Amino acid sequence: MWPDHRLLNLFKIENPIVLAPMAGVMDAELAIAVAQGGGLASLPCAMLSVEKAREQVNTIRQRAAAPVNMNFFCHTAVEADAVSEGGWKRRLASYYSEFGLDPAAPVTAANRAPFDAAMCALVEELKPEVVSFHFGLPEAALLARLKAAGCTVLASATIVREAIWLEQHGADVIIAQGAEAGGHRGMFLTDRLAEQPGLFALLPQVVDAVKLPVIAAGGIADGRGIAAAFALGAAGVQLGSAYLRCPESKVIAPARVVLAAAGDDTTVITNVMTGRPARGVANRVIREVGPISSDAPAFPHAATALTPLKVAAEKLGRVDFTNLWAGQAIGLGREMPAAELTRVLAAEALARLGQLAG
């Protein structure tokens, strides 16, 4: 039996395992599979249009009688700056010539928009059971509309101060994101990477600091990690890297090869790919330009100039410029259908929790 039932009751799910919303490498398919395994289906909406997000949520609902978590970014949007974009293009110029690309050709701007009124209207229309945010919370008026629509609101904290802020500003559940986690750091009250704590130091301190249920994220990919998180006071866990190699993910074939070979010491935190710090397996441009570069334009604009390179390299079967977001637990990932994996993870954790109690 799970030692903590708060999330099970709140979300009406069978297993307190949340699929990490991984923009760019998953869609409804993975979410449906995790829901079928008894976990919480998350849909990353930060890179989707309103129409596409609606279609995806409807797809999940048609195929799984389970709650849905729509996930959004809520960073403060910064206009693209011609000077810094020009500097970034120059920094990447040798790659453009290597791939025979014209640096002057028009490029579609990177499409990671913060949560806005249009998306809020969509949430009011769809009424997902859960809405989650990365990089803080949206403005109070929008948040109030989500609450009025009956949504439970999740948000990520990377330090205790952020957790307290989220509790004070209306979050219902806190996700404690340890430094191990793959993808973007959810940090929004600090920019000091060197001070981002590891999950097992952060988690009990967040649990002590807030009254809300806390979901543990970062570095967890097996039953041992899940059981340990519960011992530290978590009410649930959020897993991403564990699911990357599932057949339902949208990770492209060459990236799958890289992720399958990745050990847990192969990930780095970089700002090169989007302009915001995120953890992933180092690709060629991260190795050669980063992992941290002061030339990278502000989020999400660093991604704009990388897009033509990514497309060109992927045509050749290469992931030199592809996001390979993954956490330190990437080495524990399993190639297994996601519904089955969710059940296996839950069973492993329960066995460990039970075995120690006996």
Next chain:
Amino acid sequence: MPIGTPLTELLGIRHPILLAPMDVISGAQLTAAVSAAGGLGILGGGYGDKAWLEQEIRRLEGHSGAPFGVGFITWSLAKRPELLDIALRARPRAFMLSFGDPAPFAPRIKDAGALLICQVQSEDMARQALDAGADILIAQGAEAGGHGASRTTVDIVPAIVDLVAGRAPVVAAGGIADGRGLAAMLMLGASGVLMGTRFYASREADGAEEAKRRICAARSGSTVRGILFDLSRNNVWPAPFTGRCLINDHARRWIGRELEMLQNVNEVAAEYAAAKAAGNFDIAAVIAGEAVGLIHDIAPAAELVERIATEAEQIMMGRRNSATASDIPNR
């Protein structure tokens, strides 16, 4: 009922709780107190100071007779190998080596009848330790205070547990300061925990009172891992090791400006040495890990061992929910 593990069995101790051999801080008094309480105290031989070592070993001899250990920084011990014999003459139950190749010392340690404990931060180091004959491995995460490397506890502990595959007990270190942490590490597959910062804030630790007060006052996110304090005291460590300390004025001044510090290293070192001598912890380092936010009191070490063991037992027996489990006096 106390938690029995392969570690407690091998060491002949009651609780799977080890004292980190903190240089200067883990003296005879703290070592003896942790051992008497049923954990394993490990004397902090540190960089290796002969006079200090002889004095502390004499002090240990008058104590309970409970098993204890002695720990050294391996690469530093290599410069003063004679200290190993002094330590072994005190008949420690275990000898702990951290940061460097244990092989040159392993035969003498084992010949003396002591168990060899090796602290590791990667799979390669774990293999090296097993090859050298390590009886117990400490898997240290980046959350730990003092020197360490980059991978965190949730990552390195199961990785080492899987690699060792039962050949030796694995002990978790880094970010652990209460019974929840002990229970969590047992669930990750560890046989016990090694704690430093928690015992720094104890009555018996040989640290400055001001340093202990700062640990209690520190909140989460108030430590940083890096090389600036080592640079400040002209203390060159081999890669990949960096040190974690509380963030103080000195850290705030130099974080991210290490290159500039190197250019002024003599000046900085003089200022740092003076501050250290004066007990000015706005400049001098308080070595502490990320668990500082869980530490709120300066307690007797025996009380800490008891508190942590009891809390872990209750969590594991399902009699206590960790979300409301902490014994934090001022919560």
